[in-house]
Amino acid sequence: MTKNLSETIKHVVASEELSDETDVREATAPFQAEFPYERDEEAQVTRREFCNFLGLTSAALFAGAAGFAAKAALDARESVSLAPARIEGAELLAPNSSLNFSYPTERDSAILIRTADGAYHAYGQKCTHLSCPVYYAREHQRLECPCHEGAFNAATGAVLYGPPPRALDAIQIEIRDGQIWAIGRG
Amino acid sequence: MMLVMINIAQLWILAATIDAALARHFSVLVPLVVASGVCFVITLSIIKWWRPTSRKKTSTGYVREDR
Numbered sequence: 001m002t003k004n005l006s007e008t009i010k011h012v013v014a015s016e017e018l019s020d021e022t023d024v025r026e027a028t029a030p031f032q033a034e035f036p037y038e039r040d041e042e043a044q045v046t047r048r049e050f051c052n053f054l055g056l057t058s059a060a061l062f063a064g065a066a067g068f069a070a071k072a073a074l075d076a077r078e079s080v081s082l083a084p085a086r087i088e089g090a091e092l093l094a095p096n097s098s099l100n101f102s103y104p105t106e107r108d109s110a111i112l113i114r115t116a117d118g119a120y121h122a123y124g125q126k127c128t129h130l131s132c133p134v135y136y137a138r139e140h141q142r143l144e145c146p147c148h149e150g151a152f153n154a155a156t157g158a159v160l161y162g163p164p165p166r167a168l169d170a171i172q173i174e175i176r177d178g179q180i181w182a183i184g185r186g
Numbered sequence: 187m188m189l190v191m192i193n194i195a196q197l198w199i200l201a202a203t204i205d206a207a208l209a210r211h212f213s214v215l216v217p218l219v220v221a222s223g224v225c226f227v228i229t230l231s232i233i234k235w236w237r238p239t240s241r242k243k244t245s246t247g248y249v250r251e252d253r
Contacts, residue, residue: 051189051232051233052233054189054190054192054193054229054233055189055229055230055233057193058189058192058193058196058225058226058229058230059226061193061196061197061199061200061222061225061226062196062219062222062223062225062226064200064203065196065199065200065203065218065219065222066219066222066223068200068203068204068207069203069207069215069216069218069219071207072206072207072208072210072212072215073212073215076210076212128209165209166209166210166211
Protein backbone atom coordinates (compact mmCIF):
# COMPACT_ATOMS: atom_id res chain seq x y z
CA MET A 1 0.00 0.00 0.00
CA THR A 2 2.75 2.40 1.02
CA LYS A 3 4.79 1.33 -1.96
CA ASN A 4 1.91 1.91 -4.33
CA LEU A 5 1.26 5.33 -2.88
CA SER A 6 4.90 6.26 -3.14
CA GLU A 7 5.00 5.15 -6.76
CA THR A 8 1.86 7.07 -7.50
CA ILE A 9 3.25 10.26 -5.98
CA LYS A 10 6.45 9.84 -7.91
CA HIS A 11 4.52 9.23 -11.10
CA VAL A 12 2.38 12.32 -10.76
CA VAL A 13 4.99 14.67 -9.36
CA ALA A 14 7.72 13.66 -11.76
CA SER A 15 5.58 13.69 -14.85
CA GLU A 16 5.73 16.85 -16.90
CA GLU A 17 3.12 15.67 -19.35
CA LEU A 18 0.30 14.75 -17.03
CA SER A 19 -1.67 17.66 -15.73
CA ASP A 20 -4.96 17.87 -13.92
CA GLU A 21 -5.78 20.75 -16.23
CA THR A 22 -5.41 18.97 -19.54
CA ASP A 23 -6.57 15.49 -18.63
CA VAL A 24 -7.72 15.26 -15.07
CA ARG A 25 -8.99 11.72 -15.39
CA GLU A 26 -5.70 10.35 -16.60
CA ALA A 27 -3.68 12.42 -14.13
CA THR A 28 -5.69 11.26 -11.16
CA ALA A 29 -6.19 7.68 -12.25
CA PRO A 30 -3.58 6.29 -9.83
CA PHE A 31 -5.29 8.04 -6.93
CA GLN A 32 -8.68 6.81 -8.00
CA ALA A 33 -7.36 3.26 -8.04
CA GLU A 34 -6.94 3.48 -4.28
CA PHE A 35 -10.68 3.90 -3.72
CA PRO A 36 -13.14 1.00 -3.97
CA TYR A 37 -15.69 2.42 -6.40
CA GLU A 38 -16.14 2.54 -10.14
CA ARG A 39 -15.46 6.13 -11.10
CA ASP A 40 -16.58 5.80 -14.68
CA GLU A 41 -20.06 4.75 -13.63
CA GLU A 42 -20.57 7.99 -11.75
CA ALA A 43 -21.46 11.28 -13.31
CA GLN A 44 -18.38 13.13 -12.23
CA VAL A 45 -17.75 16.72 -13.15
CA THR A 46 -14.17 17.86 -13.13
CA ARG A 47 -13.14 21.33 -12.06
CA ARG A 48 -12.33 22.30 -15.63
CA GLU A 49 -15.67 20.97 -16.91
CA PHE A 50 -17.50 22.93 -14.22
CA CYS A 51 -15.61 26.10 -15.14
CA ASN A 52 -16.49 25.59 -18.79
CA PHE A 53 -20.13 25.16 -17.83
CA LEU A 54 -20.01 28.44 -15.90
CA GLY A 55 -18.44 30.08 -18.93
CA LEU A 56 -21.28 28.88 -21.15
CA THR A 57 -23.79 30.09 -18.56
CA SER A 58 -22.12 33.49 -18.58
CA ALA A 59 -22.31 33.63 -22.37
CA ALA A 60 -25.99 32.68 -22.28
CA LEU A 61 -26.78 35.36 -19.69
CA PHE A 62 -24.91 37.97 -21.74
CA ALA A 63 -26.75 36.91 -24.90
CA GLY A 64 -30.05 37.08 -23.05
CA ALA A 65 -29.42 40.60 -21.79
CA ALA A 66 -28.30 41.76 -25.23
CA GLY A 67 -31.29 40.08 -26.86
CA PHE A 68 -33.83 41.68 -24.54
CA ALA A 69 -32.22 45.09 -25.01
CA ALA A 70 -32.21 44.69 -28.80
CA LYS A 71 -35.83 43.57 -28.87
CA ALA A 72 -36.88 46.51 -26.68
CA ALA A 73 -35.03 48.90 -28.99
CA LEU A 74 -36.70 47.38 -32.06
CA ASP A 75 -40.14 47.53 -30.45
CA ALA A 76 -39.58 51.18 -29.54
CA ARG A 77 -38.62 51.95 -33.13
CA GLU A 78 -41.69 50.19 -34.52
CA SER A 79 -44.09 52.01 -32.22
CA VAL A 80 -43.09 55.41 -33.62
CA SER A 81 -45.54 55.31 -36.51
CA LEU A 82 -49.07 54.47 -35.43
CA ALA A 83 -52.11 54.95 -37.55
CA PRO A 84 -54.50 57.68 -36.31
CA ALA A 85 -57.82 56.40 -35.02
CA ARG A 86 -61.00 58.28 -34.24
CA ILE A 87 -62.31 57.86 -30.72
CA GLU A 88 -66.01 57.18 -31.12
CA GLY A 89 -68.26 59.26 -28.88
CA ALA A 90 -65.44 61.33 -27.39
CA GLU A 91 -66.96 64.63 -28.46
CA LEU A 92 -70.02 63.87 -26.30
CA LEU A 93 -67.92 63.22 -23.21
CA ALA A 94 -68.96 65.40 -20.26
CA PRO A 95 -66.29 67.21 -18.22
CA ASN A 96 -64.87 65.22 -15.29
CA SER A 97 -65.62 61.87 -16.89
CA SER A 98 -63.88 59.19 -18.89
CA LEU A 99 -64.33 56.90 -21.86
CA ASN A 100 -62.65 53.61 -22.65
CA PHE A 101 -61.37 52.90 -26.14
CA SER A 102 -58.77 50.78 -27.87
CA TYR A 103 -55.52 52.09 -29.30
CA PRO A 104 -53.40 51.35 -31.26
CA THR A 105 -54.90 47.85 -31.66
CA GLU A 106 -58.13 46.32 -30.44
CA ARG A 107 -56.21 44.50 -27.72
CA ASP A 108 -54.67 47.67 -26.28
CA SER A 109 -57.23 49.18 -23.96
CA ALA A 110 -56.93 52.90 -23.33
CA ILE A 111 -58.79 55.54 -21.42
CA LEU A 112 -59.78 59.03 -22.52
CA ILE A 113 -60.35 61.59 -19.80
CA ARG A 114 -62.03 64.94 -20.01
CA THR A 115 -61.00 66.89 -16.98
CA ALA A 116 -63.17 69.40 -15.19
CA ASP A 117 -61.64 72.25 -17.19
CA GLY A 118 -62.72 70.57 -20.44
CA ALA A 119 -59.30 69.39 -21.60
CA TYR A 120 -58.84 65.91 -23.09
CA HIS A 121 -56.11 63.48 -22.03
CA ALA A 122 -55.61 59.87 -23.09
CA TYR A 123 -53.49 57.08 -21.62
CA GLY A 124 -52.93 53.39 -22.00
CA GLN A 125 -55.10 51.71 -19.40
CA LYS A 126 -52.41 49.39 -18.07
CA CYS A 127 -51.02 50.38 -14.70
CA THR A 128 -47.24 50.65 -14.90
CA HIS A 129 -46.92 48.55 -11.76
CA LEU A 130 -48.43 45.19 -12.71
CA SER A 131 -50.68 46.07 -15.67
CA CYS A 132 -54.01 46.20 -13.86
CA PRO A 133 -56.53 48.44 -15.69
CA VAL A 134 -56.68 51.91 -14.20
CA TYR A 135 -59.96 53.82 -13.93
CA TYR A 136 -60.91 57.47 -13.54
CA ALA A 137 -61.98 58.34 -10.01
CA ARG A 138 -64.32 61.30 -10.53
CA GLU A 139 -64.52 62.26 -6.87
CA HIS A 140 -60.73 62.62 -6.63
CA GLN A 141 -60.21 63.65 -10.27
CA ARG A 142 -57.36 61.24 -10.75
CA LEU A 143 -56.64 57.84 -12.25
CA GLU A 144 -56.50 55.01 -9.76
CA CYS A 145 -55.36 51.43 -9.88
CA PRO A 146 -57.60 49.11 -7.82
CA CYS A 147 -55.02 46.34 -7.44
CA HIS A 148 -52.34 47.98 -5.31
CA GLU A 149 -53.74 51.45 -4.65
CA GLY A 150 -51.62 53.41 -7.07
CA ALA A 151 -52.81 56.75 -8.38
CA PHE A 152 -51.93 58.94 -11.36
CA ASN A 153 -52.45 62.59 -12.22
CA ALA A 154 -55.29 62.89 -14.71
CA ALA A 155 -53.69 65.79 -16.59
CA THR A 156 -50.13 64.46 -16.87
CA GLY A 157 -50.31 60.73 -16.11
CA ALA A 158 -47.59 61.15 -13.49
CA VAL A 159 -47.56 58.93 -10.42
CA LEU A 160 -49.21 60.57 -7.40
CA TYR A 161 -48.59 57.76 -4.94
CA GLY A 162 -48.41 53.99 -4.69
CA PRO A 163 -46.14 51.35 -6.19
CA PRO A 164 -46.19 52.30 -9.91
CA PRO A 165 -42.59 53.07 -10.96
CA ARG A 166 -43.41 55.52 -13.76
CA ALA A 167 -46.14 57.55 -15.40
CA LEU A 168 -48.88 56.03 -17.52
CA ASP A 169 -48.23 55.60 -21.24
CA ALA A 170 -49.63 58.75 -22.78
CA ILE A 171 -51.56 58.71 -26.02
CA GLN A 172 -51.39 61.79 -28.20
CA ILE A 173 -54.77 63.13 -29.23
CA GLU A 174 -55.89 65.73 -31.71
CA ILE A 175 -59.16 67.48 -32.36
CA ARG A 176 -60.11 67.37 -36.04
CA ASP A 177 -63.37 69.04 -37.03
CA GLY A 178 -64.77 68.60 -33.55
CA GLN A 179 -63.83 64.92 -33.42
CA ILE A 180 -61.20 63.44 -31.11
CA TRP A 181 -58.47 61.36 -32.77
CA ALA A 182 -55.73 59.32 -31.22
CA ILE A 183 -52.64 59.95 -33.33
CA GLY A 184 -49.78 58.23 -31.51
CA ARG A 185 -48.08 57.44 -28.27
CA GLY A 186 -46.64 60.26 -26.28
CA MET B 187 -16.30 30.35 -6.53
CA MET B 188 -15.41 33.58 -8.33
CA LEU B 189 -17.08 32.33 -11.50
CA VAL B 190 -20.23 31.42 -9.58
CA MET B 191 -20.36 34.91 -8.07
CA ILE B 192 -19.95 36.47 -11.51
CA ASN B 193 -22.75 34.27 -12.85
CA ILE B 194 -25.01 35.41 -10.01
CA ALA B 195 -24.18 39.04 -10.79
CA GLN B 196 -24.99 38.43 -14.46
CA LEU B 197 -28.28 36.84 -13.50
CA TRP B 198 -29.12 39.97 -11.53
CA ILE B 199 -28.11 42.15 -14.50
CA LEU B 200 -30.33 40.10 -16.80
CA ALA B 201 -33.29 40.57 -14.45
CA ALA B 202 -32.62 44.33 -14.35
CA THR B 203 -32.39 44.39 -18.17
CA ILE B 204 -35.75 42.66 -18.54
CA ASP B 205 -37.31 45.06 -16.03
CA ALA B 206 -35.87 48.07 -17.84
CA ALA B 207 -36.97 46.78 -21.24
CA LEU B 208 -40.54 46.17 -20.09
CA ALA B 209 -40.65 49.55 -18.35
CA ARG B 210 -39.21 51.26 -21.47
CA HIS B 211 -36.27 52.72 -19.58
CA PHE B 212 -34.11 52.63 -22.67
CA SER B 213 -31.33 54.80 -21.28
CA VAL B 214 -30.16 52.10 -18.86
CA LEU B 215 -30.24 49.21 -21.34
CA VAL B 216 -26.84 49.88 -22.89
CA PRO B 217 -25.00 50.16 -19.53
CA LEU B 218 -26.63 46.94 -18.38
CA VAL B 219 -25.62 45.07 -21.52
CA VAL B 220 -22.10 46.46 -21.26
CA ALA B 221 -21.90 45.37 -17.62
CA SER B 222 -23.02 41.88 -18.58
CA GLY B 223 -20.42 41.83 -21.36
CA VAL B 224 -17.68 42.86 -18.94
CA CYS B 225 -18.69 40.02 -16.63
CA PHE B 226 -18.53 37.63 -19.58
CA VAL B 227 -15.06 38.85 -20.53
CA ILE B 228 -13.86 38.43 -16.93
CA THR B 229 -15.28 34.91 -16.90
CA LEU B 230 -13.50 34.05 -20.13
CA SER B 231 -10.26 35.54 -18.80
CA ILE B 232 -10.43 33.45 -15.66
CA ILE B 233 -11.16 30.27 -17.59
CA LYS B 234 -8.41 31.00 -20.09
CA TRP B 235 -5.59 32.09 -17.79
CA TRP B 236 -6.30 30.85 -14.30
CA ARG B 237 -4.40 27.75 -13.30
CA PRO B 238 -4.22 25.95 -9.96
CA THR B 239 -0.97 25.98 -8.05
CA SER B 240 1.54 23.43 -9.14
CA ARG B 241 1.58 20.05 -7.52
CA LYS B 242 5.36 20.35 -7.34
CA LYS B 243 5.42 23.54 -5.33
CA THR B 244 3.72 24.63 -2.18
CA SER B 245 2.24 28.08 -1.75
CA THR B 246 5.55 29.24 -0.20
CA GLY B 247 7.57 28.08 -3.18
CA TYR B 248 8.95 25.03 -1.45
CA VAL B 249 9.58 22.22 -3.91
CA ARG B 250 8.29 18.90 -2.67
CA GLU B 251 10.80 16.16 -2.66
CA ASP B 252 10.10 12.64 -3.80
CA ARG B 253 9.67 10.22 -0.97
